Amino acid sequence: MKRKLTSVLVAACLTVVMTGCGSLGASGSATTENEATESKATENEGNETEASGEGASIVLKYAELNPAEHPMAQGGTKFAELVNEKSNGRIKVELYFNATLGDEKSSMQGVQIGTIDMFRANTNNMGDYNCKIMNALALPYVFTDLEHLHTTLKGEIGQELLDAVQTSGTQMVALGYLEEGPRNMFFTEKAVTTLADLKGLKVRVPETELMIKTMEALGANPTPISYAELYTSLQTGVVDGAENAVTGYVTNSFNEVAPYYVKDAHTFGPGLIVISEKVWDTMSAEDQAILQEAAGEAQDYVYEITEELEEEYYKLLEEKGTEVLEVEDIEKWRDAVKEVYSLYGQEIEDLVTRIQAK
Incomplete structure (x- = not known):
């Protein structure tokens, strides 16, 4: 590109x-x-x-x-x-x-x-x-x-x-x-690099069925919260983490309260x-x-x-001391969410096939 x-x-x-x-x-x-x-x-x-x-x-x-x-x-x-x-x-x-x-x-x-x-x-x-x-x-x-x-x-x-x-x-x-x-996860207290690390953690998601199902498939505890309330929710421990592209993570200053940024790239959205x-x-x-x-x-x-x-x-995060992490064994993450595809019917699966053929 x-x-x-x-x-x-x-x-x-x-x-x-x-x-x-x-x-x-x-x-x-x-x-x-x-x-x-x-x-x-x-x-x-x-x-x-x-x-x-x-x-x-x-x-x-x-x-x-x-x-x-x-x-x-x-x-x-x-x-x-x-x-x-x-x-x-x-x-x-x-x-x-x-x-x-x-x-x-x-x-x-x-x-x-x-x-x-x-x-x-x-x-x-x-x-x-x-x-x-x-x-x-x-x-x-x-x-x-x-x-x-x-x-x-x-x-x-x-x-x-x-x-x-x-x-x-x-x-x-x-x-x-x-x-x-890509949208990635970030956390307040814990470096998450495996599905075992993620299991049971309260992760803020948008109030949408698709994102809730995705986080459930990965083993997290999805917690729908208004975007406007996210910073405070991270700061006060209402949730353990959330997910967003690095641009949203930085411009909304989430790195101040959730300094572990995990490059899992679970969706683009x-x-x-x-x-x-x-x-x-x-x-x-x-x-x-x-x-x-x-x-x-x-x-x-x-x-x-x-x-x-x-x-x-990413350079700015490095300067600020944010931990930017790579996930271990990304194929396990991909496999874990395959069940989400089947929830939305044959029309969606056919469209996904067309997208991935490009």
Whole structure:
């Protein structure tokens, strides 16, 4: 894979990481801004991107769970800039980071009913919203590396799954993907390198069936907790560990309270830019095309910056004394989760076969 990222961008990202994270979120309708949202916007630095052109005829609130320097959030920022550019300022995307207007579950529900316009969702929970086929992307060990993921999502399979979000009755429309590196586990008190080490440990997972089943198969005790509560839950011992890509681990400062980072790469779980179907149906075909084109370009942007950012974050962890560990006998981990595949039916298994043939 070829990657290029200016040292200025990397340095800027790391500066923000080392000096602390903002506190942001999302809300609202496609045209108005309520007082509660205005209050949050003034409290949180970096809430609006360069896409804040005056005189926009359409204003879309876009929710993101992570801080602004996270690659997924940078993808949202790039998406907003591209939409503004391609629409000549007619469409304004306002970004709200750090789950200001709610956790993942409430944000998804908000998009469904139209109280939140857009959200950067996770593919690993789309199955819980009636799009079961999307589970294929978040199954454990289905992708070999980031390039394999990117190639799949930019091709026929990726488009089929985007289409399935709307046709399966989620009340959402998927515009495109945002990718990051593999998700790994991290722990507060214990270096975990074997399945025996992992057995019985309370591991925070998103509130999704797929992630719960995956952790159960690996022998952990999956504990669904809101992402916004994770840092405190690690700090106070509510859970023994959690899982995230290194970019999320660093930008959310989880290394401060969970200094054992285990490179098990159990899943990739790409992000998904979704828009409320109620909002989508009010837009012209031209404006819909602008959003889809911008999402595709934002996906490419995040893919380009992710690998170098990961390298920089691993260097930062080394400097901070975080233990970065490799698992022993990864094939045992792969074998342990095979039962998860069979839980989702023949359609999923057939799709996995197509993915792994690439």
